[in-house]
Amino acid sequence: MAALPRSHTSDAIEHLSKGYEHLTQLRALLLSSSPAKTSTAPPAIQLLDKALHCVTATLSELQTSSSSHHASSIENNMNCTEPCKRRRIQRWTIVTSVPHFDGYEWRKYGEKNIHGHKFPRSYYKCTHNKEQGCPARKTIQQKEDDDCNPPKYEVIYSMHHICKIMGTNTHLDKKYSSTPINNISSTTTTSSSYVLPTSNCQTNSPQPLLTLVTEQVCPMESMLLSAEPQIEENGIENFCTKTSPSTDLDFDSEWAKWLLSCTKKF
DNA sequence: TTCATTTGACCCTC
DNA sequence: GAGGGTCAAATGAA
Known part of the structure; x- marks a missing residue:
């Protein structure tokens, strides 16, 4: 990847990280909304997974290159973290107020x-680590400069998921269905407590289903936002089958353009 | 009884 | 040697 000026790189990392956060939250919403009990993931989830893979690969690359050039100079919330130095495996970091909702x-x-x-660091591995050998892991560290509510968490992901969605949303049903979509609860560092996505440091006003706070509009997001009335009317499954890009090539191409535009902008 | 979480010990990297 | 990461037995909840 071509080297960018340092400040531009950190800006790009920050925006990509925001995009990653929104995509993971959208993925969770799609999973919890989908009634399908099929043997394969819905098309929208498959596409989101590809998008996430593109973003995380770029994030990892940018964070690695920025830390290698100026390991201690980037003091924003997306800097390459300590574990990155310890082991040369793919890692990327995001800061979010909803560390469990991914x-x-x-x-x-x-x-x-x-x-x-001040706060302890929690270590998580994919539930399918044993049966499917999924290597994905993450650590969650609550940030200390909490001048707003909800609190922020630094989430360090390492390795990509290779586990397959087995067509049941049981875990998501259990975890999220008991919490009303508009009910924002307090956040803790344990995995038994979840909050739904909301804009940072804002009031707990009700949020529409697909409200994703972003400054940089990505292809999938704009598509979904514009289609929100359709989703509510026809259900998420019909929307997914009707509006998914026709080919993988189209989708990858769109994402490549978007990522490129993000990078060029800085 | 099963499964997830907690916690202390051990291992690895710097 | 210090500190972070992982393991696995103990514990608790459903």
Whole structure:
């Protein structure tokens, strides 16, 4: 990847990270909304997974390159974190107020107090780690500069999911269905507590189903936002089958253009 | 009884 | 040697 000026790179990382956060939240919403009990993931989820893969690959690349050039200079909330130096595996970091709402199943396997941090760091691995050998992991660290509510969490993801959605949304039903879409609860560091996506540091006013706060409009997001009335009328499954891009090539091409425009802008 | 979480010990990297 | 990451037995909840 061509080198960008440092400040531009950090801006690009920050915007990509926001995009990643919105995509994961959209994925969770789609999963919890989909009534399908099929053996394969809905087309929209498959496309979102591809989009997430593109974004995380870019994020990882940008964070790695920026840290290698100026390891200690980038003090924004997307800098390459300590584990990145320890092991040369693909990692990317986002900061979010909803660290658990990313559409995947996680099992907590550890918690540690980290030197110099007020809050403990929690360690999670994919629930399908054993049966499907999925290597995906993440750590969640509550940030200390909490001058707003809800609190912010730094989430470090490592390795991509290779687990397959087995056509049941049981876990999401259990976890999210008990919480009304507009009911924003307090956030804790345990995986048993979830909050739904909302804009940062804003009031707890009701949010529409597909309200995703963003400054940079991506292809999939604009498509879904414009189609929200259709989704509510016809159901998410009909929307997915009717509006998915016709080919993988089309979708990858759109995402490549979007990512490129993000990078060029900075 | 099963499964997820907690927690302390151990291992690995720097 | 210090500190972060992982393992696995103990514990608790459903």
